[in-house]
Amino acid sequence: MAFACTIPAVATQLADDARVRITRWDFAPGATTGWHEHAMDYAIVFVTDGVMEIEVDGTVTQIAMAAGAAYSRPAGIRHDVRNAGAAPMSFVEVEMK
Template sequence: MEQAIAKVEIENAFCVVTRWTFPPGTATGWHRHEKDYVVMPTISGELTIVQPDGTEVVSSLTAGEPYARTVGVEHDVQNRSDATVEFVEVEIIRPARG
């Protein structure tokens, strides 16, 4: 599969914000999350999550409905659908200090 489009929009001492755009036939490639993170879908659709053991889960994302995961998640996120899917991912480096 082709590489999904990753655009880092913010990178500072406490977070990294990346916009992931998945045209049909694209994927993140294998990766392991080294930080806790929050995902906010911006374009609804279905992505296929391939787990390290080879199992696959089809995940339906709805624009505006966020979810969070903890450090250590390992997977390849693939768009096998005919439509573009997009989300904004916020990786948490440390809590902001007021």
């Protein structure tokens, strides 16, 4: 079950060209993306420190991330993301076409 989506994370598209779509995500404390799945492989780059919770297939994982941390993920995995910290959290999502 996805996180209770009381506060939606805010998505701001920064670029969308032939090669890539770049979106900044800003999360107030407790904010969530809502249940979703990427159609493209993507990378995440943290702009702030953050305590992120990710739910995949009913399993919730909490990860403390530092500003400048980054990782990549394949398309096609349904998940929900929540800011489990007490401070605002931001990351930039780079989706690769």
